[in-house]
Amino acid sequence: MPCEEESSRIPDEAAEKLDLPPAVPPLTSLYLYIAGSCNLACRHCWITPSYQPDGGNGQFVKLEYVDKAIREARPLGLRSIKLTGGEPTLHPRFGKS
């Protein structure tokens, strides 16, 4: 499971600079499941959706909404994003500016 241990939380020193109430922890990571399909059949993978021989549903999250989500998460202490899916490289905008 892609679980972050709590020890990976942003250091307290950095967290203090955020404008967050004490009870609200920093949101340090966003996992972005940008593709709703997968064209690979890796034996070790347990993530849904799994391999779809027909190419899957072809659904992808729109980049403008990802931008919006990241902008909204920045003030919460966002430090990293993880691109996953499905198979993230199937996203039509993957690798393009």
Next chain:
Amino acid sequence: MEIIGRLLERYPGRLQANAGPQAKLKGYAEMEHARRTGEKATRGQMGYLTACGCVFSNLDILHDGTVVPCCMLPDLRLGNIVADSVEEIWRTHPALWALRERRRIPMQQVPGCEGCEWAPYCNGSCPGLAHQLTATLNRANPEDCYRRFLKETERSHAV
């Protein structure tokens, strides 16, 4: 898990995993150690329903924009990035706060775990699997239970 256990003994220190059977065995070994020595691991704060730390650092956004606490909790829809603010969700969503509050629950009070000799050393494991398998959040994950592991494998210790 038997195979992983043998591989760990054969290749000490060379195999790593944050999830799956090896992570389970590691967690069980930590429970054994804590019970034997009294030195409780701070990771996951033993004795309370503290697993896991995801809701203290992460959110997942699915391909249709749905925001969930974790892909292991795909039915716990917190909103959608098209219409909702990630910041608002993180700060205020009651379901996230409910998950964060789980860690105040002593394992001895978790239904199904009362009286378990391992409760002081357990953290309840993945809340996503607990939710999928028991249809409620404040339970331990029955698929990752040391008491059950020892019984089913007729062992007296993890590794």
